[in-house]
Amino acid sequence: MNGRNGRLAGTAASLLLTLFGLVFVTFFIGRVMPIDPLIAILGDHAPEDVMARTRVELGLDQPLVVQFGLYVWRLLHGDLGRSVMSSNLVTQDIARYFPATIELATVAIIVATLIGVPLGVLAAVRQGSVIDKVIRVVCLAGHSIPIFLLALLSLLIFYATLDWAPGTGRADVAFEGMNPVVTGFLTIDTAWAGDWDAFYDAWAHLAQPAGVLAYFSMAFIARMTRAFMLDALAGEYIITARAKGLSALRVIWRHAFGNIAVRLITVLALTYAGLLEGAVVTETVFSWPGLGQYLTVSLLNADMNAVLGATLVVGLIYMALNLFADAAYKMFDPRVR
């Protein structure tokens, strides 16, 4: 086996192991914890014989190893069970709520990148100046403020006081379900249908939660960009480029930034993964009907199938993004190849 195949095998093995770990932990949380799944489903007043029958139906009379096998078997067939609360299949529920989260996180990361990267570069180029200090404080505040406080403040200022933004939710009631679902992204579906009032409404509703999430990730992106840029600007090739008489802009953006772009992609992928998590709290405050809100509502109703299904899906995406970040780094950066 040559080195490349060996590394591929290693990556595949660690991926499988992580996947197994994720499945095992969700199983563990769902079945071995001191909560009786029977009571969760039937309530504690169900008659004995119903209890016994359900126990057999769910395979709960089997040894744990067999139960785990059953769990994995069902997962492999795309069966996450039924939600007690909505009585839909969990997979259906997730398919319905997920586009809203993706839409939110994607807009947030685009805004965060467009603001965060230039700020980080600026801070690094002007290291130690007033601008650098201001950016540093803005970023530290972004790291320190609880995201739900930011969300509540945003509602208070832009909705309740200034009346610039619509309230919570994803669309005004008047536009609810008016346009056919094509992609699940309201901002695209409304344009597709040519309903420009609804299109405007969708973006207006998106602005606040996306802005809150964008600030949160902008802080991280700017901080990392600054650190990478400082590193790159200290390189001897930068001194050479400057000595050759290249313009400052060209040195900064072509020579220094070009070298950190790959590392930035890694950071962006990880930030995007983090946004899917940050969305849990933001969605709760803005009543944004995404996966995060689905998760918290299910949590409060002890709907464990839904909770574990959503956890598993988010975990998978998180893993995929981690893997992508890793792969991008190895593909494009010859130094680690």
Add this chain to the structure above:
Amino acid sequence: MSDVVKRAWLLSDAPTSRSQAAWGRRYRLWCDFSSNGLAMTGLVIVVLLVLCAVAAPLLAPYDPTLQELANRLSVPTAAHWLGTDELGRDVLSRLLFGARVTLGMVIAVVVTVAPFGLAVGCVAGYYGGWADTILMRVTDVFLAFPRLILALAFVAAIHPGVTSAVIAIALTTWPPYARLARAETLTIRSADFIAAVRLTGASSGRIILRHIAPLCLGSLIVRVTLDMSAIILFAASLGFLGMGAQPPSPEWGTMIATARRFFLDQWWVPLMPGLAIFVASLAFNLLGDGLRDVLDPKQR
């Protein structure tokens, strides 16, 4: 001993004893640290926070559970500096007692997570081979999880409350410490002084405990301080989502969760605990940043 003599003793280029050298090094680090205004601000706030938490019963103007239903949701007044909540309880008193809950949770997480991560990392790094592979694979599995969501699922499965929140946060926080300790151990493992200690017949356990672990502490402390702000936010988020400390506990996140429905009218009620979380978390971030500049200048 006058201050000048003391300073000369501390800054001496030729220390005559081991303790003089050690104190001299600490003094120089302190000089570095204290010249950083932001970091000092962080330190002062952290110290004040700890004092508030410890002396909460002495400082609090009211009993944090005392309800004064005639005076609900009051604006900040001379009698109630930060106003009252939905049951007429004094918000300032609750915030002071809440500092105990928050700092208590942070400390509980840190004392579980840091030694555990240190142990895993040192053992993996020192022994290498199979131990390293297995321990680091497990670490990677935990690193690949979305932290908040895993913690939420875990807390929901056992029982929402402070203890399960602490366990859940600890479960999802330890992997970076193991990674860090392992990386440090790898650079120390092959040093000459370790070989010398081994030649004198020291056991592996002794080498790890007495010679490797202490050298990993510097970067670990930096990481812990920076993480404390994340843990505060994490605990508050769990409280806010109803999965952390339960009412009537004056935990800051929980206080916001219960006061949230008054936000558009009596906005100061949830705002106060929100600011408390922000200030605490910012203070630890400033402190951690300053410590990193001093203890770990490579990463600046």
